[in-house]
Amino acid sequence: MQCDICQRSPSSRLPFNCTLCARNTLYQPRIQLAQSLLQKEALEKEVDQNVAGTPKPTRIIPAPGGKPSEPNPSWIVQRAAAEQIVSEEKTQGIHDHVKTLREEIQNTKAEIAARKARLQKRRSEFASAKQELSKSQTGAVENMDKSMRRTEHRWDILHNKTAESRLFLCREAALLYGLHQRKRKKGGLGRDVYFVGGVPIADLRDLNSMDSFDYGLRQADSSIDASPAHVTTSNTNLAHLVHLVSHYLSLRLPAEITLPHRDYPLPTILSPGSSYTGREVPFPGSTPSHSSNNSPSASRHADQRSLPRPRPLHLDKKLSALAKDDQVAYASFVEGIAFLAWDIAWLCKTQGLNVGGNSWEDVCAMGKNLWQLLLAPPPRPSVSREPSSKTPPQKPSLSRPSTAAARTLQPENPKDVPPLGHFSHGTAYGYLATASGTEYMRDWGLQHPLRVIEKVKAMLLAERTGAEWEILEGNEWEEEEAGSEAKKETKKDVVRPGIEETVILVRPGGVESGINEGSGGTEREESDGKGRGASGWMKLKSR
Structure with a gap:
C-alpha cells in the first residue's frame, strides 16, 4: 500500500518523508508488543494461581498462530513444596513464639518471685524498724514525760516558794504598818475595830457616825475624838498598804491607786475605766502643769481630751459638814473610799476569800477583809517562814477568826480555792487572765464597783434623811x-x-x-x- 502523501511502497528502505510512512513502519512492531504483553499477563495469572491455590484449568492465550498451553506438572510439585515450606516456616515461627512466650513467662515469674522476696524483706525490715521506732518513741515520750513532770514539779516548787515569799512579804508589810484587830469585850455591842498605823480603819457602814473611829480612838486615848485628819491618815495608810500588798502579789488592782509623789501630796484612786491610761493626772483641785503655759504653741499641742477624775481619799472637814457644804466633794470621797473597799474585796477574791459573795455589806469592812487576808487566812498550805516581827504593835491576834462572819468568807469547797499567792499578773504560772483565772473570777457577784457605790450612797443618804x-x-x-x-x-x-x-x-x-x-x-x-x-x-x- 502506497503512501498517500509521498507515494512510496511500504517496503521501501528509503528514509521517511512523512508521518504516515513512519506510522505504517511502526504498526507491525506495535502489534507484536501487544501480543507479548498479553502473553506475559496470562503467564503471570497462571503463576499466581499455581502459587496461591488449586489452579483452575486455564488456557494460556497463545501467541498468534500458536496452541494453548497446559499446566506444567512440575509447577504443581513445586507449588506443593513451596506450600509445605511455608507451612513449616509458619509452624517454626509459632514454635519460636511459644518458646519466647514461655521464656518471658519464666522470666516474669522469676521477676515476680524476686519482687516478692524483696517486698518480704522490706516488710520485715519495716516491721523491725517500726518496732525499734515504737520503742524509741516510747522511750522518748517517757523521757519527755519525765522531763515535763520534773519541770512541772520544779515549777510547782518554785511557784510555791514564790507564793510563800509573797505571803511572807505581805504579812511583814501588814505587821510593819501595824495592821491588827481589837475585839469588843464579850457582851458588848458593835463591831470589832481594825487598826493600821495606830489609827482605826473606817467601815463604810459607819461613815456618817464614825462610830468605829470614836471607839477605836477612845480605846487608845479617851481624850481623842474622830477628826478628818484621822480619816485621812487611816485612808492614806490603808492605800499604801493595799498598793504594797498588790505589788508583792504581782496583781494589778482594777481601780488604780495613785500614791503621793511630787506635786501630789495625798493618795487618790481612779475608777476602773480611767485606770492605767499612762497619762499624768493632776491632784484634785490643782491645775495641770501644761495649763500654766499660755503660749499659742503650748495650747495648740495640749491634750484637749478630758483627764481622768481621781477620787480623793482625804477629808478637809467632817463628812456631815462636807455633805451639807459640797455635795460633789462628798460624792467623790464616798466613791473613792468605795473604790478602795472594792479593791480590797477584789484582792481577797483573787486569793481565795469570797468577799461580797453573800452580801455587798461584806465589802464595807475594809479592815476586817484585809486583816483576814493577810494575818488570819483560812486553812491553806503551811508557810515555812514566820514573820520576823514577833511582837507586832498593839498585840494583834494572829489566830484565825472563829465568828460566823469570818466563816462566811471561807469558801464552800476548799479544793477549788487557789492558795494565797497563786493567781497573779506577774507570772505565767497562775496568770489571772487565763481561762482558769477568768472562770474562777466569773462567779464573783461584784464584777463592777457601781453596785457597791450605789448601795453605800443610798445607805448614807437614808441615814442622813431619816x-x-x-x-x-x-x-x-x-x-x-x-x-x-x-x-x-x-x-x-x-x-x-x-x-x-x-x-x-x-x-x-x-x-x-x-x-x-x-x-x-x-x-x-x-x-x-x-x-x-x-x-x-x-x-x-x-x-
Missing part, C-alpha cells in the same frame, strides 16, 4: 449641862404635836428619849462604858 443628828460640843455642852436635870424631869411634856425640835438627853449610862420614841434612836452601850453621844447633847431635828 434622822439628822447634831452633836453639841464644847461650850454648847456646858450651856446645856445646867438645865439637864430640869429637862429630864419634864421630858414627858417636852414633845407635843407642833413642836419644832425634840431634845434627847444622852448620859453615859444610856439614852433618855422623849414621848415621840418613833423618831428617836437607841444608843448602843459600849463594853467600856462609853457610848455614842456621851460627850454632849444630841438634838433630833424634825422633818
Whole structure:
C-alpha cells in the first residue's frame, strides 16, 4: 500500500518523508508488543494461581498462530513444596513464639518471685524498724514525760516558794504598818475595830457616825475624838498598804491607786475605766502643769481630751459638814473610799476569800477583809517562814477568826480555792487572765464597783434623811449641862404635836428619849462604858 502523501511502497528502505510512512513502519512492531504483553499477563495469572491455590484449568492465550498451553506438572510439585515450606516456616515461627512466650513467662515469674522476696524483706525490715521506732518513741515520750513532770514539779516548787515569799512579804508589810484587830469585850455591842498605823480603819457602814473611829480612838486615848485628819491618815495608810500588798502579789488592782509623789501630796484612786491610761493626772483641785503655759504653741499641742477624775481619799472637814457644804466633794470621797473597799474585796477574791459573795455589806469592812487576808487566812498550805516581827504593835491576834462572819468568807469547797499567792499578773504560772483565772473570777457577784457605790450612797443618804443628828460640843455642852436635870424631869411634856425640835438627853449610862420614841434612836452601850453621844447633847431635828 502506497503512501498517500509521498507515494512510496511500504517496503521501501528509503528514509521517511512523512508521518504516515513512519506510522505504517511502526504498526507491525506495535502489534507484536501487544501480543507479548498479553502473553506475559496470562503467564503471570497462571503463576499466581499455581502459587496461591488449586489452579483452575486455564488456557494460556497463545501467541498468534500458536496452541494453548497446559499446566506444567512440575509447577504443581513445586507449588506443593513451596506450600509445605511455608507451612513449616509458619509452624517454626509459632514454635519460636511459644518458646519466647514461655521464656518471658519464666522470666516474669522469676521477676515476680524476686519482687516478692524483696517486698518480704522490706516488710520485715519495716516491721523491725517500726518496732525499734515504737520503742524509741516510747522511750522518748517517757523521757519527755519525765522531763515535763520534773519541770512541772520544779515549777510547782518554785511557784510555791514564790507564793510563800509573797505571803511572807505581805504579812511583814501588814505587821510593819501595824495592821491588827481589837475585839469588843464579850457582851458588848458593835463591831470589832481594825487598826493600821495606830489609827482605826473606817467601815463604810459607819461613815456618817464614825462610830468605829470614836471607839477605836477612845480605846487608845479617851481624850481623842474622830477628826478628818484621822480619816485621812487611816485612808492614806490603808492605800499604801493595799498598793504594797498588790505589788508583792504581782496583781494589778482594777481601780488604780495613785500614791503621793511630787506635786501630789495625798493618795487618790481612779475608777476602773480611767485606770492605767499612762497619762499624768493632776491632784484634785490643782491645775495641770501644761495649763500654766499660755503660749499659742503650748495650747495648740495640749491634750484637749478630758483627764481622768481621781477620787480623793482625804477629808478637809467632817463628812456631815462636807455633805451639807459640797455635795460633789462628798460624792467623790464616798466613791473613792468605795473604790478602795472594792479593791480590797477584789484582792481577797483573787486569793481565795469570797468577799461580797453573800452580801455587798461584806465589802464595807475594809479592815476586817484585809486583816483576814493577810494575818488570819483560812486553812491553806503551811508557810515555812514566820514573820520576823514577833511582837507586832498593839498585840494583834494572829489566830484565825472563829465568828460566823469570818466563816462566811471561807469558801464552800476548799479544793477549788487557789492558795494565797497563786493567781497573779506577774507570772505565767497562775496568770489571772487565763481561762482558769477568768472562770474562777466569773462567779464573783461584784464584777463592777457601781453596785457597791450605789448601795453605800443610798445607805448614807437614808441615814442622813431619816434622822439628822447634831452633836453639841464644847461650850454648847456646858450651856446645856445646867438645865439637864430640869429637862429630864419634864421630858414627858417636852414633845407635843407642833413642836419644832425634840431634845434627847444622852448620859453615859444610856439614852433618855422623849414621848415621840418613833423618831428617836437607841444608843448602843459600849463594853467600856462609853457610848455614842456621851460627850454632849444630841438634838433630833424634825422633818
